[in-house]
Amino acid sequence: KAPVFDPAQQEIGVIQSIKQELNPNTEKKLDFFLEVNDISQWSAEIPHLYTLVLSLNDLENNITEYVSCRTGFRSVELKNGQMLVNGKPIIIKGVNRHEHDPITGRTVSDESMIADIKLMKKFNVNAVRTSHYPNHPRWYELCDEYGLYLYDETNLESHAFWSKFTLDPIWEKAFLERAQRMVLRDVNHPSIIVWSLGNEAGYGPNHDVMADWIRKYDSSRLIHYEGKEPGYGPLPNHYDIIANMYPSVDLMIKLHDENPERPVILCEYSHAMGNSNGNIFKYWDAIYKYPRIQGAFIWDWVDQGLLRTDENGSYYVYGGDFGEELHDGNFCINGVVSPDRQPHPGLYEIKHHMQNAKVTWDGKDPNKFLLENRYFFQSLDHLTGEWELLENGAFLAKGTIPTLNISPGTTTPLDLPVFTKSRKKSSDHEYAINFKFSLKEATPWAPAGHLMASDQVVIQEKTQFFKNPASNSSFPRLNIEQSDSHIKVEASGRNFLFDHESGELKQVTLHEQDMLSAPLAHNIWRAPTDNDEGGDDKSFASRWLEAGYNHLHRSVESIDVQEINDRSIQIRVIEKHSSEKGEINLEIVYTIFGNGDLHVDVQSNVDPILPVLPKLGITFKIPEEFSDLKWYGRGPHESYSDRKHSAFLGIYEGTVSEQYFPYIRPQENGNKTDVRWATLSNTTNAGVIILGLPKFNLSTHHYTLENITDATHTYMVKEDGPVTVNIDYKIMGVGGDDSWNPRTHEEYLIKPGSYHFSYILRFTNNIDDDFPRAIPLVNVSDE
Numbered sequence: 043k044a045p046v047f048d049p050a051q052q053e054i055g056v057i058q059s060i061k062q063e064l065n066p067n068t069e070k071k072l073d074f075f076l077e078v079n080d081i082s083q084w085s086a087e088i089p090h091l092y093t094l095v096l097s098l099n100d101l102e103n104n105i106t107e108y109v110s111c112r113t114g115f116r117s118v119e120l121k122n123g124q125m126l127v128n129g130k131p132i133i134i135k136g137v138n139r140h141e142h143d144p145i146t147g148r149t150v151s152d153e154s155m156i157a158d159i160k161l162m163k164k165f166n167v168n169a170v171r172t173s174h175y176p177n178h179p180r181w182y183e184l185c186d187e188y189g190l191y192l193y194d195e196t197n198l199e200s201h202a203f204w205s206k207f208t209l210d211p212i213w214e215k216a217f218l219e220r221a222q223r224m225v226l227r228d229v230n231h232p233s234i235i236v237w238s239l240g241n242e243a244g245y246g247p248n249h250d251v252m253a254d255w256i257r258k259y260d261s262s263r264l265i266h267y268e269g270k271e272p273g274y275g276p277l278p279n280h281y282d283i284i285a286n287m288y289p290s291v292d293l294m295i296k297l298h299d300e301n302p303e304r305p306v307i308l309c310e311y312s313h314a315m316g317n318s319n320g321n322i323f324k325y326w327d328a329i330y331k332y333p334r335i336q337g338a339f340i341w342d343w344v345d346q347g348l349l350r351t352d353e354n355g356s357y358y359v360y361g362g363d364f365g366e367e368l369h370d371g372n373f374c375i376n377g378v379v380s381p382d383r384q385p386h387p388g389l390y391e392i393k394h395h396m397q398n399a400k401v402t403w404d405g406k407d408p409n410k411f412l413l414e415n416r417y418f419f420q421s422l423d424h425l426t427g428e429w430e431l432l433e434n435g436a437f438l439a440k441g442t443i444p445t446l447n448i449s450p451g452t453t454t455p456l457d458l459p460v461f462t463k464s465r466k467k468s469s470d471h472e473y474a475i476n477f478k479f480s481l482k483e484a485t486p487w488a489p490a491g492h493l494m495a496s497d498q499v500v501i502q503e504k505t506q507f508f509k510n511p512a513s514n515s516s517f518p519r520l521n522i523e524q525s526d527s528h529i530k531v532e533a534s535g536r537n538f539l540f541d542h543e544s545g546e547l548k549q550v551t552l553h554e555q556d557m558l559s560a561p562l563a564h565n566i567w568r569a570p571t572d573n574d575e576g577g578d579d580k581s582f583a584s585r586w587l588e589a590g591y592n593h594l595h596r597s598v599e600s601i602d603v604q605e606i607n608d609r610s611i612q613i614r615v616i617e618k619h620s621s622e623k624g625e626i627n628l629e630i631v632y633t634i635f636g637n638g639d640l641h642v643d644v645q646s647n648v649d650p651i652l653p654v655l656p657k658l659g660i661t662f663k664i665p666e667e668f669s670d671l672k673w674y675g676r677g678p679h680e681s682y683s684d685r686k687h688s689a690f691l692g693i694y695e696g697t698v699s700e701q702y703f704p705y706i707r708p709q710e711n712g713n714k715t716d717v718r719w720a721t722l723s724n725t726t727n728a729g730v731i732i733l734g735l736p737k738f739n740l741s742t743h744h745y746t747l748e749n750i751t752d753a754t755h756t757y758m759v760k761e762d763g764p765v766t767v768n769i770d771y772k773i774m775g776v777g778g779d780d781s782w783n784p785r786t787h788e789e790y791l792i793k794p795g796s797y798h799f800s801y802i803l804r805f806t807n808n809i810d811d812d813f814p815r816a817i818p819l820v821n822v823s824d825e
Contacts, residue, residue, distance in 0.1 A: 043056060043057055043058055043059035043096075043097060044056065044057040044074070044076075044094055044095060044096040044097070045057075045094075045095055046076065046078065046092055046093070046094050047092060047093040047094075047095070048082070048092055049082060049090050049091060049092065051093070054078060054092075055076050055077075055078055056076075057074045057076050059099065078092075078115070081115045082115075083114075083115055083116050083117075083128045083419075084114025084115060084116040084186075084232040084233075085116060085127060085128060085132075085189070085418070085419045086132075086168045086169070086189040086190055086191045086233075087168075087189065087417055087418065087419045087420050088189070088419055088420055089114065089186065089187060089188065089189035089232075089233075090114055090115075091112045091113065091114050091186060091187065091232075092112070092113055092114060092115070093110060093111070093112050093113075094110065094111045094112075094113065095108060095109075095110045096108070096109045096110070096111075097109075111230055112183065112186060112187070113186070113230050113231070113232055114186065114232030115232070116128050116232050116235075117129065117262070118235045118236075118262060118263050118264060120264055120282055120304070120305075123301075123302050123303050123304055123305060123334045124305050124333065124334055124336065125235075125236075125264060125282075125283065125305045125307070125336055127191070127235060127418075128419070130418040130419065130450075130451075131305075131333065131336060131418075132191070132336065132337075132418050133329060133330075133336055133337045133416075133418075134168070134169045134191065134307050134336055134337030134338065134339065135166055135167055135168045135169060135337055135396040136167065136168070136169035136170060136171060136191070136193075136337060136338065136339035136340065137162065137167050137169075137170060137171075137339055137340045137342060137343040137378065138170075138171045138173040138309075138310060138339050138340065138341050138342040138343060139158070139170050139171070139172065139173065139177075139342065139343040139344070140173060140342060140343070140344065140346060141177055141178065141181075142344050142346045142381070143381075144347060144348055144349040144358065144381035144382060145348075145349055147348065150178060152180060152184075155178070155180060155181050155184055156184060156188075157383055158343070158344075158383070159184055159185065159188045159190060159487065160188070160487040160488065161379065161383055161385070162190065162343075163188060163189070163190075163485075163487040163488065164487065164488050164492060165385070165389055165390075165392065165393040165396075166392075166393050166396040166397050166398065166494070166495075167190070167396070168189075168190060168191055168396075169190060169191035169192070169193070169337070169339065170185070170190055170191075170192055170193070170339075170343075171192075171193040171195060171238065171309060171339045172192060172193065172194055172195045172238075173195060173241065173342065174195055174197070174198075174199050174240065174241040175195065175196075175197035176194060176195070176196070176197060176223075176224045176227070176228065179227070179228075182194075182228055182231040182233060182234065183231075185231070185233035186231055186232055186233045187486075188486060188487055189233075190233055191233060191235050192231070192233045192234045192235065192236075193234075193235075193236045193237075193238045193266055193309070193339075194224060194228055194231075194234045194236070194237055194238060195238035195239075195240065195241065196220045196221050196224050196237075196238060196239055196240045196252070197220055197224075197240070198217065198220050198239065198240030198241070198243050199240055199241045199242055199243050200242070200243040200244065201242050201243070203244075204242075204243070204244040204269075204271075204273055205243075205244025205245060205246050205269075205271045205273075206244070207243065207244075207248070208243060208244050208245060208246030208247065208248040208249050209244070209246040209247065209248075210248075211247070211248075213248055214247070214248045214251055217248040217249065217251060217252055218248075218251050218252055218255060220240075220252075221237075221239065221252040221255060221256060222255065222259075224237070225237060225256055225259060225260060229259075229260055234263065235263055235264070236263055236264045236265070236266045236282075236283070237256050237260070237263055237264075237265050237266070238265075238266045238267060238309075239252050239253060239265065239266070239267035239281070240267065240269070241268070241269070242268075242269055242273070243269055244269050244270075244271050244273060245267075245269050245270045245271045245279075245280060246271065249267060249269075249280075253265050253267075253281060264281075264282040264283060265281045265282050265283075266281060266282065266283045266285055266307075266309065267279065267280060267281050267285075268285040268286065268287055268309045268310075274287070276289070276293055276296075278297055278301055278304070282304065283304060283305055283306075283307050284297050284298075284301055284304050284305065284306045284307070285306075285307055285308060285309040286306075286308060287308065287309060287310040287311070288308075288310060288311055288313065288779060288780045289308065289311075290779065291321075291324045291325055291328055294306060294308065294325070294328060294335060295328055295332060295335070298332050298334050298335050302334070304334070305334045305335070305336045306332075306334060306335045306336065307335075307336050307337050307338060307339075308325075308337075308338035308339065309338075309339055310338075310339060310340075310341040310342075311325060311338045311339070311340065311341070311779075312325065312338075312340045312341070312392075312778050312779070313341050313376060313573075313778060313779070313780045313781040314340055314341060314342065314376050314377055314378045314386070314388060314778070315372075315373070315375065315376035315572040315573065315781040316372075316375070316376075316571050316572035316573070316705045316706075316707060316709050316781075317387075317388070317571045317572070317573075317680075317703075317705055317709055317710055317711055317776050318376075318388055318571070318572065318573055318776055318777070318778040318781065319340075319378070319386075319388035319389075319391055319392060319685055319776070319778045320573075320682060320684035320685045320775045320776040320777045320778045320786065320787075320790065321684050321685075321775070321777065321778060321779060321786075321787050321790075322388075322391060322392065322395060322685070322778065323391075323395055323687050324787075325338060326395040326396070330416075340378060340392065341376060342376055342377055342378075343377050343378060343379065344377040344378075344379050344380075344381060344383070345358070345374075345375045345376070345377040345379070345380050345381050345706055346360075346374040346375065346377070346381070347359060347360050347374070347375055347380075347381045347706050348360075348381070349381065350363070354755075354757040355757050357755050357756045357757045358375075358380075358381055358706045358755075358756070359755070360372040360374055360375050360706065360707075361373065361374065372572070372706065372707045375572075375706045375707060376572075376781065378392060380704075380706070381706075386703070386705075387679040387680045387681075387703055387711075388685060388778075390679050390688045390689075391685050391686075391687060391688045391689075393688065394496070394687055394688035395687065395688075397416070397479075397494065397495035397496070398415065398416040398417045398422075398494070398495060399413065399414070399415065399416065399422055399425065399427075399479045399494070399495035400413070400414040400416060400495070400497065401413055401414075401456070401477045401497040401499065402414070402497075402499075403499045403501075408460060408461050408467070408473075408475075408501045409457060409458055409459065409460050409461055410455065410456070410457055410458075411455070411456040411458065411477075411499065412453050412454070412455055412456065413427075413443070413446075413448065413453065413454050413455075413456050414452075414453040415448045415449065415450055415451065415452055415453070415454075416451075417450045417451075418450050418451060419450055420450060421446070421447050421448055421449055421450060422446035422447070422448045422479070423445075423446050423447045423448075423482075424481065424482055424483070425446055425479045425480060425481060425482060425494060425495075426442070426446070426479070426480050426481075426482050427442065427443030427446055427477065427478070427479050428440060428441065428442050428443060428477075428478050429441055429442075429443060429458055429460065429475055429476065429477050429478075430475065430476040430477075430478070431460055431465075431473065431474075431475055432472075432473065432474045432475070432476065432691070432692060433468075433471050433472070433473055434471050434472050434674070435472070435474075435674040435691060435692050435693040435718070436693055438465070439460070439465060441458065441459060441460075443456060443458070443477075446479075460475055467501070467502060470504070471502070471504075472500075472502060472503055472504050472691075473500070473501040473502045474498055474499065474500045474501060474690070474691050474692075475498070475499045475501060476496065476497070476498050476690060476692075477495075477496060477497045477498070477499070478493060478495075478496045479493070479494050479495040479496065480492060480493050480494060481494060496688075496690070498690040498691065500691065504736070505736060506735070506736045513819060514606075514607065514609045514610050514635060514636065514818055514819060515609065517534075517609045517610075517635055517636030517637045517818070518533070518534050518609070518636045518637070519608045519609055519636055520532065520533050520608060520609060520610070520611060520634065520636055521533075522605065522611060524542075524603065525542070526542060527541070527542055527543070528540060528541055528542050528548075529542060529603055529613060531611055531634045533634050533635065533636055533637065533638045533639075534636065534637055534638035535552060535553055535638065536550065536551070536552050536557075536638040536805050537549070537550065537551045537552075538550055538632075538634055538640065539551075540613055540632070542601065543598075544561075544598060545598045545601045545613070545615035545617070545630075546561035546562070546563070547561050547562050547632060547640075548561055550640075550805055552728070552805050552806070552807055553807060555728065555807070556665055557664060557665070557668075557729075557730065557805045558662065558663070558664060559663040559664055559665050559764040559765075560662055560663035560764070561662060562630075562642065562660055562661075562662045563596075563660065563661055563662065564596075564617065564619060564626075564628055564630065564644065564646065564659075564660060565657070565659060565660065565661040565747075565768065565770075566591055566594075566619075566626070566655045566656060566657055566658055567586075567591055567592050567656055567657070567747060567751075568656040568657050568710040568747075568773070568774075569708065569709050569710045569747065569750040569751040570582070570583035570586070570656075570709060570710070570751070571709045571710050571776055571777075572707065572709065572781055573776060573777040573778060573781050573785075573786070574586075574656070574709075574710075574777075575781075576780070576781045576782045576783055576784060576785075577782060577783050577784045580783075580784060581784055582653070582654065582656070582774075582784050582786070585653040585654075586653065586656060588623065588653075589621055589623040589624065589652055589653055590621025590622060590623060591621075591655070591656065592751065593621075594619040594620060594621055594626070595619070595620050595621065596617060596618070596619050597617065597618045597620070598615065598616070598617055599616040599617065599618055600614075600615075600616045601613065601614070601615050601616075602614040606633075608636075609635065609636035610633060610634065610635050610636065610818075611633070611634050612631055612632065612633045613631070613632045613634075614629065614630075614631045614632075615628075615629070615630045615631075615632070616628070616629055617629075617630065623651065623652060624649035624651045624652040625649050626646060626647065626648050626649065626652075627646075627647040628644065628645065628646050628647070629644070629645040630642065630643070630644050630645075631643040631644075633820060635818045637815065637818065638804065638805065638806075639802055639803070639804050639817060639818055640802065640803045640804070640805070641800065641801075641802050641818070641820050642660060642800060642801050642802075642803065643798075643799075643800040643820075644660065644771075644797075644798070644799050644800065645796070645797075645798050646658060646796070646797045646798075646799075647795075647796050647797075648794040648795060648796075648797070649794060650794045650795070651794070652794050653794075654774065654791045654792055654793055654794075655772075655774065655792040655793075655794075656710075656773070656774055656792075657739075657768075657770045657772065657773040657774060657792070658770060658771050658772045658773075658792055658797055658799075659738070659739065659768060659769050659770030659771050659772070659773075659799070660768075660769045660770075660801070661747070661766065661767065661768045661769070662766075662767055663763075663764040663765060663766050663767065664722060664729075664730060664764060664765050664767060665764055665765070666744065666763065666764050666765060667724040667725075668722045668723060668724050668728075668729045668730065668765055669697055669698045669699070669722070669724070669744075669765060670695070670697060670698075670722065670723045670724065670725075670729075671695060671696055671697065671698055671701065671720065671721070671722055671742055672693065672694070672695040672720065672721045672723075673693070673694055673695075673714055673717050673719065673720035673721075673740060674691075674692070674693045674717065674718045674719050674720070675691065675694075675714050675715065675716050675717030675718060675720070675737070675740065676689035676690065676691055676692075676714060676715045676716050676717075677689055677690070677692060677694035677714060678694045678696070680701070680703060680711060680712050680713050680714065681713065681714060681715045681716075682713055682715060682773065682775055682776045682790075683715060683772075683773065683774075683775045683790045684775030684776060684777070684786070684787060684790040685775070685776060685778075686715050686716070689714075689715070691716065698722070698742045698743065698744055698765050699744060699761060701714075701741065701742055701743070702743060702744075702745075702759075702761065704756045704759075705756075706755070706756065707754060707755070708750050708753040708754070708755070708756060708758065708759050709750070710750075710776075711741075712741045712742070712743065713739055713740070713741045713770075713773055714739065714740045714741065715739055716737050717734060717737060717738050717739065717740045718734050718736070718737060719731065719732060719733050719734060720732045720740050721809050721813070722742065722765060722767065723809050726807075727807075727808055727809050727810060728806060728807040728808065728809070729805075729806065729809055730767075730803055730804065730805050730806070731802075731803070731804040731805075731806060731809060731812065731813055732767075732769060732801060732802070732803060732804075733801065733802040733803075733804065733817060734801060735799075735800045735801060735802065738769050738770060738771060738799075738801060739768075739769075739770035739771070739772070739773045740767075740768065740769060740770075741768045741770075742765055742766065742767050742768070743761070743765070743766045744761040744762060744763055744764075744765060744766070745759050745760055745761050745763065745766070746760075746763060746766060747766065769801055771797060771799035772792045772797070773792075774786060774790060774791060774792055775787065775790025775791070777790075800820070802817055
């Protein structure tokens with residue numbers, strides 16, 4: 043017999059025992075039917091499970107065997123061009139997952155599987171494609187229990203041979219048996235909502251044989267298969283779901299509009315190789331806007347690096363590191379988490395766009411907002427909500443969001459006491475409101491208080507954060523010393539030494555303490571990301587190297603020194619940075635004021651024949667002791683122009699070393715966008731203050747640019763030198779639509795042209811004392 047137990051382990055029905063006779067070495071299929079009423083439906087949001095316990099008795103009624111199975115009740119159907127689960131058009135917030143462990147390889151433990159699921163749930167992932175093979179049976183049990191939707195994928199891929207085998211009748215049985223083994227093994231798992239016929243094996247009759255058998259055996263799920271003939275084109279694939287790999291957002295929308303009978307769910311997108319996942323917000327804007335674009339699966343979950351420990355320490359290795367001649371390099375290093383499951387910075391961006399609570403503002407009343415519940419089966423009352431008001435990046439006030447009993451799929455207005463009679467906005471300050479939604483109680487996959495969703499609404503932004511209220515006449519007088527070799531300027535205890543021949547600021551001292559380790563220099567180079575390298579000779583990196591961007595020749599055209607008055611001086615340097623392909627003409631004006639401030643103004647004219655730039659800004663080095671970083675900008679994790687929605691404006695701090703992210707193949711990392719100001723200090727609070735006019739990108743590291751560019755593994759990055767400070771006017775986006783074409787979006791490229799930017803550097807022996815000082819009036823004349 044076979045009793046059935048509900049999620050509370052109460053027996054709700056039983057299949058009564060029947061007698062059967064079975065001859066030796068034979069088998070028999072038995073069909074039973076049991077109707078269960080008032081069931082609790084299974085979903086990834088609320089994974090209700092029932093337990094069936096089958097027992098076998100001998101003729102004397104002694105129990106000889108027990109077999110149990112946990113399962114759930116849920117429906118999957120295709121209706122009006124949408125995939126419905128329990129009648130709802132769910133959105134797939136998915137990842138592709140290979141079974142991988144950095145030590146045991148393809149052998150994964152229960153602990154590893156559970157760790158993956160918990161991390162996925164914490165980051166708002168609700169679905170997994172078992173790319174590209176059926177997974178360990180335990181994986182499905184855990185997904186049933188914790189709540190993840192699954193595409194269960196047949197172990198079938200021919201890639202380079204494409205449709206050769208599916209078009210050949212001799213392979214029909216092999217195709218069919220692979221599908222049958224998967225379905226027969228896994229059919230009782232409610233987490234599986236879609237059967238997948240494999241990956242990149244072309245398309246032909248043998249696939250249709252697979253699909254026909256699956257539909258006859260199990261009509262309760264949809265069928266997915268992305269491959270088609272010819273492959274990789276803009277046309278939709280076959281079967282129930284349009285799943286094109288790596289389409290542009292425009293093509294994704296076109297597929298939606300031209301195919302009203304099927305949903306669009308991308309089986310692979312946003313290739314997460316290295317520093318990636320740029321532009322992902324555009325996909326999610328479309329997913330939330332168009333009713334039949336029902337989500338996508340990121341490629342992929344985990345970097346498939348193997349841990350090696352040798353005389354270089356512990357680090358991850360990839361293709362080519364085992365002496366093999368035929369390999370694919372680091373193309374297996376394309377996850378949103380590292381092999382040890384450390385989240386990449388891009389995963390925080392992904393989490394933000396896949397969150398299920400969303401706050402928006404119409405730009406009018408700063409106390410009125412809209413809260414949307416993006417769940418399909420539960421209200422928001424399992425969360426606690428709070429708001430936090432920031433003034434110029436600093437905490438000002440906070441409060442709770444009173445009720446979150448908001449039905450799934452609905453929006454409710456919020457009227458919050460953010461600004462009151464006693465707390466009014468100041469016209470010359472910036473204001474932002476952070477909204478945070480956290481778990482009210484612990485779940486099997488996260489503790490109480492875990493942050494599930496967050497938004498920032500900037501109520502009032504300043505285009506020019508620092509005003510220029512201080513008249514130069516109030517500053518102390520300068521002491522200026524000129525010779526054939528140098529210009530030395532003393533300003534309020536700060537000594538600036540310029541080389542008369544090279545035009546470089548060679549030294550800054552403050553009360554005999556060295557504040558500068560390497561001169562300020564114009565810089566356009568960054569260590570190429572994996573996406574920068576994509577596209578062979580058409581890649582961004584290839585074009586940069588061909589243009590000589592990593593080794594531009596600097597020449598000084600002229601140096602002009604102008605004593606504006608006895609309280610300010612300007613050193614104007616005309617430079618040319620050139621290669622065989624073209625040149626960048628620069629005018630850098632250093633203005634030193636009597637209060638000790640250094641204003642740096644740059645006019646950069648890039649030859650139109652040159653390719654797009656990696657970045658555009660100033661770099662310099664300061665002594666290693668100035669390693670405590672504080673900034674007002676986006677954070678706390680790295681951000682780029684095309685990946686910054688999850689990095690909120692605020693005041694953050696940490697060490698320089700903490701800003702480095704160890705991508706397995708070292709590359710550009712650690713950038714901070716929309717920075718208003720930053721400080722780098724030592725243990726006595728001496729250091730440098732950087733003031734944006736108005737904003738800049740910032741990155742700081744203990745390694746050199748040459749080191750990070752040349753390194754192929756993390757142990758090669760030498761984090762033991764002076765602090766390299768990069769103050770960039772612009773930095774190219776990281777891209778991520780794929781990693782084998784140069785697909786960074788147009789608006790995030792830095793095209794040749796004319797650019798003008800400036801900053802103020804304030805060297806100080808006490809940052810707290812000197813930070814509030816007014817900045818000087820700056821007039822960079824052309825005389």
